[in-house]
Amino acid sequence: MSVDGEAVRLRSEADEPGWEVDPDDEWGVAVITTVGRQLKLRREAAGLRAAEFGKAVGYGEDLVYKVEGGKRIPRQDYLIRADELLDAGGLVAATWEDVKRVRYPKKVRDIAKLEAQAVEIGVYVCNSISGLLQTPEHARALFHAAQPPYSPDDVERMVAARTARGAIFERDPAPSVSFVLEEATLLREVGGTMVWRGQLERLLEVGQLRNITLQVMPTKTDAHPGVDGKIEVLKFADGTAVGRSDGAFNGRPTSEPKLLRILELRYGTIRAQALTPRDSLAFIEHLLLGET
Structure with a gap:
């Protein structure tokens, strides 16, 4: 040809x-x-x-x-x-x-499906910004940093999959979603200064949505139940729920009421120790202005 x-x-x-x-x-x-x-x-x-x-x-x-x-x-x-x-x-x-x-890995599709059905979502991530909140540029920088390295095509597939999960913010009716982010993850300039600033601006944008609660966990604080890693709890319209934690139940998802209560207790404790939503957004604004 x-x-x-x-x-x-x-x-x-x-x-x-x-x-x-x-x-x-x-x-x-x-x-x-x-x-x-x-x-x-x-x-x-x-x-x-x-x-x-x-x-x-x-x-x-x-x-x-x-x-x-x-x-x-x-x-x-x-x-x-x-x-x-x-x-x-x-x-x-x-x-x-x-x-x-x-194109998206089965694990990612399964997570996205649950998130698309949930009426209430609570997320705490210890070492990074939640994938639901990441900009494409931030996600791309994280995937590029992986070792052994992903192929360029794999990177783009995973960025697309992660970005697609953000569709939950456009759902109608909108789910109630709360996030707790560690201060240290906001200070790390993943992808360089411009990508970092774009990520902070995205957090401010999402944090002002009426159905979103965004809180920052200060680095100078006492130990809390999330130091072992991620905690996520999803609740559905029929009254059922699914939760998982990196530091409990071998990281496997659970829908058992007793175990869900444990996760909810841990997540509630984390939220209580974090900055208030208003103070959290003010903290991010100060980061953008270089005032912290």
């Missing part, structure tokens, strides 16, 4: 690392297998060999076979080009609505 006489290099696996299907993700495997089968049947009905089809959409033959075999997650541009080439009338392109969810 060429454009204005110049050869066009087709995309290969080296260009698209990190888009493999997790074999343990049953729903993800089912989605990608179904989409791949549909693409293969339409391609064969159109009388196109895999190599011809690949050249037409800008992908190597090996990737075409892997997408059709349910081994690779197709990108949106692949589905759009395939739809046009196969004259599918938008049906192939529309599969992106399901495919894009499969």
